[in-house]
Amino acid sequence: MENIFLEDFTPDKPYWWEFFQPRDDLRADLPLHTDVAIIGGGYTGLTAAHVLAESGIDVTVIEAQEFGFGASTRNGGGVGGAVNVGKSLSGRRLQYRTGEREAILAESAQAFRSIENLVETGNIACDWQSNGRFIGAWTPKHFRDQEASLPLMNEHADLGAEMLPRERQREHLQTDLYHGGMLVKRSATVNPSLLYKGLLERSMASGARLCGRTRVTGLARSGSRWELSTDRGVLKADKVIVAANGYIDPAVPMLRKKIIPVFSNIIVTEELPDGLASHLFPTNRYVNDTLRIRSYYRLTPDGKRVLFGGRGRFSTASAIDHARSLYPMMVQRLPDLKGIRIAYAWSGRIAFTLDSVPHVGEQDGVHFALGCNGSGVAMMTYLGDYLGKKIAGKANYVSRFERPLPGHPLYGGNPWFLPLIGRYFQFLDRLGR
């Protein structure tokens, strides 16, 4: 295989870390007691912490690594306003009570408005670009399904979407791979690590205590309080929020067995020759497709590189091996990228739930906001904010995402079956063509 890597390629370093490096200096002393302890310092934990601290509640965010280590600085930076309401992870059609599906979509549109508003009013400099999205249909049937869902999506999720037939596809993306697709107006892109930086600074300004490089290793009831064991000592808390998403570990076994952590891999190219970026993405939209194993891609905010994400390999592999698998997928979609080299490659963990919908709520007395299902930039900041308000007594409605996390009697938290399911889904995707 030709050399697809740039000379100074460093594996495992997210491109976004050129703009914000995870902070290892935020390591406040662990107090003996706090009102609310939050496990996980990503978008979810920080938004919840901000609301609580602003309400005068003593809040401690405990982060196992440096602040900014998790998915919140590793993602593709696509900001969407609709969650999945179609099928569960196993492909079963999801069942709803009358009006429930519409209400879920309406609230996901609210999540989009809320992050849009947060970025604007909070003056968070994160390269927010409201360019919209193109969702490429992998098969003619997917195109028809997208078309059939259009009225629901526009009326309730406020997507401002329209169908783009295959013959007009190149107006938005230089590819012939898709059978047309859906053009979504209400969708944006950000630099995710700069968004993270803004949320981190906001939570610090509001007085949240940030205990980085501190891992929670156990959680137990102690009278009316919680006792959190950590590798830096014990902390007592009146309330606990689990905001660990795809990085959830055995410290919280009752929630871990409801979450399926899945690696997603990203590559970023070297700077493209003059004119190529605008030729490939004439309207600079974020792109994803309708495969079971999805790809997502976009231009970087400076418009000079392509970021391409998806699933490289299903077995444990190095960033280099994942990049080698992603590269041909990228070139299959955008053949003009053949010969362009990779400058960055990294991975991160996405949390899937069995019903493919994000959840917020309380289980066995522990609060949680978990299960981004790959669209957490808007959803997890929204659910973190909601949870913070709820605990502070300031939420004036009950979220549609507030419901028990579904589990499966045969799943205890170790997703050993993922390589098998992944290859099976890939097979179905090929068959679908």
Ligand SMILES: Cc1cc2nc3c(=O)[nH]c(=O)nc-3n(C[C@H](O)[C@H](O)[C@H](O)COP(=O)(O)OP(=O)(O)OC[C@H]3O[C@@H](n4cnc5c(N)ncnc54)[C@H](O)[C@@H]3O)c2cc1C
């Ligand atoms: C490669 C990739 C691409 C993605 N692309 C997109 C996209 O384009 N658009 C979109 O909307 N979403 C995307 N997502 C999803 C999005 O990034 C996540 O939904 C979001 O960042 C989740 O935020 P969070 O705060 O819940 O979790 P995270 O940011 O993952 O933070 C969780 C933190 O919990 C900490 N933790 C775990 N266990 C413990 C413990 N025991 N003690 C202390 N700390 C602990 C971890 O160290 C971690 O830092 C993507 C995700 C990945 C990985």
